[in-house]
Amino acid sequence: MDTNKTKIALITGITGQDGAYLAEFLLKKGYVVHGLKRRSSLFNTDRIDHLYQDPHASKRNFILHYGDLTDSSNLIRIIQEIQPDEIYNLAAQSHVKVSFDTPEYTANADGIGALRILDAVRLLGLTKKTRIYQASTSELYGLVQEVPQSEKTPFYPRSPYAVAKLYGYWITVNYREAYNMFACNGILFNHESPVRGETFVTRKITRAVAKIALGLQDKLFLGNLSAQRDWGHAKDYVEAMWLILQQAQPEDYVIATGVTTTVRDFVRMAFAEVGIEVEFSGKDVMEKGVIIDCDEEILNRLNIPVEHIKLGQTVVKVDSQYFRPTEVDLLVGDPSKAKNKLGWTPQYTLPMLVKEMVESDLQLMRKEEYLKKGGFTILNYFE
Ligand code: NDP
Ligand code: GDR
Numbered sequence: 001m002d003t004n005k006t007k008i009a010l011i012t013g014i015t016g017q018d019g020a021y022l023a024e025f026l027l028k029k030g031y032v033v034h035g036l037k038r039r040s041s042l043f044n045t046d047r048i049d050h051l052y053q054d055p056h057a058s059k060r061n062f063i064l065h066y067g068d069l070t071d072s073s074n075l076i077r078i079i080q081e082i083q084p085d086e087i088y089n090l091a092a093q094s095h096v097k098v099s100f101d102t103p104e105y106t107a108n109a110d111g112i113g114a115l116r117i118l119d120a121v122r123l124l125g126l127t128k129k130t131r132i133y134q135a136s137t138s139e140l141y142g143l144v145q146e147v148p149q150s151e152k153t154p155f156y157p158r159s160p161y162a163v164a165k166l167y168g169y170w171i172t173v174n175y176r177e178a179y180n181m182f183a184c185n186g187i188l189f190n191h192e193s194p195v196r197g198e199t200f201v202t203r204k205i206t207r208a209v210a211k212i213a214l215g216l217q218d219k220l221f222l223g224n225l226s227a228q229r230d231w232g233h234a235k236d237y238v239e240a241m242w243l244i245l246q247q248a249q250p251e252d253y254v255i256a257t258g259v260t261t262t263v264r265d266f267v268r269m270a271f272a273e274v275g276i277e278v279e280f281s282g283k284d285v286m287e288k289g290v291i292i293d294c295d296e297e298i299l300n301r302l303n304i305p306v307e308h309i310k311l312g313q314t315v316v317k318v319d320s321q322y323f324r325p326t327e328v329d330l331l332v333g334d335p336s337k338a339k340n341k342l343g344w345t346p347q348y349t350l351p352m353l354v355k356e357m358v359e360s361d362l363q364l365m366r367k368e369e370y371l372k373k374g375g376f377t378i379l380n381y382f383e
Pocket of ligand 1: 013019036068090092136137138188189
């Protein structure tokens with residue numbers, strides 16, 4: 001590849017969490033970044049509005065295109081027009097629980113969508129020019145076969161989402177082998193951030209913690225508290241995506257921290273950030289989390305009124321509607337290959353991530369607090 005030429009990247013799923021972090025990352029590296037965004041009835045560009053450039057400007061390095069992973073002709077046209085050096089296929093129906101409700105759509109977007117990208121590059125004769133990153137996932141491991149999970153661990157998907165992503169994984173490997181394409185899977189374990197979607201468990205927790213601290217919500221309803229996840233920060237993980245495409249050989253990589261934590265412990269850590277100590281008791285659907293102590297120094301520092309915190313108050317309850325028909329109990333990745341070959345190591349630890357997310361949601365919820373004081377009704381869409 002000519003390293004002096006300005007590189008052109010296409011990001012599908014640019015309006016999502018990873019799309020936004022990756023766009024920022026690539027722009028800083030001097031790329032021209034094109035993004036595929038879906039038409040929606042409401043604006044869906046909150047996460048990338050700070051990168052927006054006026055379409056009337058004479059020179060732009062950040063350009064959005066309407067498109068959808070379920071529309072081949074649209075993908076072919078955009079890729080033909082852009083002639084990208086790198087494509088990051090991040091678009092997906094990415095919610096595991098929702099995939100049980102929309103299995104066919106999930107298969108179409110997450111499975112066949114990956115094929116459409118690969119095949120567009122092949123049909124357009126770009127196999128030598130365009131490198132492709134496929135957003136594969138630790139959900140592929142599903143039912144525990146071994147821990148920690150590495151590139152060699154067998155897959156056993158446990159949701160329509162994971163089965164669709166399994167197709168995406170293997171079609172990427174197949175196109176690499178069949179057509180000599182530079183196409184790679186990043187098998188990324190869970191990664192979060194202050195702009196994580198509000199219905200994923202970490203963000204659901206940090207939003208609720210902020211609201212409970214500010215007296216805007218009483219309780220947080222959750223599903224399986226015993227699930228264990230290897231949580232990292234999206235900012236670290238988008239760097240790994242880029243590194244995967246800069247190697248001499250196309251290969252697949254596990255990207256993870258190597259540390260696993262239960263949902264229950266994530267809840268404890270998030271409440272601790274605002275000075276609230278929560279203890280859990282009971283089993284399965286009867287389990288609950290109760291405030292047993294508070295740290296007034298932290299409350300004062302964060303300007304949280306102490307009268308909002310009631311010792312003995314139940315702040316977490318289990319609600320079986322959030323259970324999945326088949327669950328993934330334990331994920332913990334082995335990132336040795338990424339460390340050795342890519343030189344990648346995450347900068348964020350879980351405590352740093354939790355702190356950043358809680359602080360950001362506290363700031364956000366202060367706006368709701370302000371509106372509530374002004375007499376406006378707050379709708380709880382995300383609980
Ligand atoms: P998000 O849910 O935040 O973003 C998904 C993006 O895909 C959004 O931009 C969404 O658009 C877009 N999208 C959804 N369906 C379509 C479609 N049919 N056509 C075009 N665009 C579509 O996900 P993340 O940023 O967290 O994840 C990025 C990718 O990485 C996903 O493929 C996910 O499955 C995968 N992954 C994520 C991990 C994580 O922990 N975050 C871990 C491993 C893999 P809109 O904004 O309009 O909804
Ligand atoms: P996951 O993330 O399914 O791992 O997929 P999610 O945050 O949705 O769930 C993590 C674990 O928490 C348990 N859980 C709950 N989950 C949600 N969403 N809401 C709840 O109320 C709740 N209570 C408990 C879940 O059962 C699960 O065990 C994410 C997505 O980003 C995928 O796209 C990605 O591929 C994987 O991470 C790696």
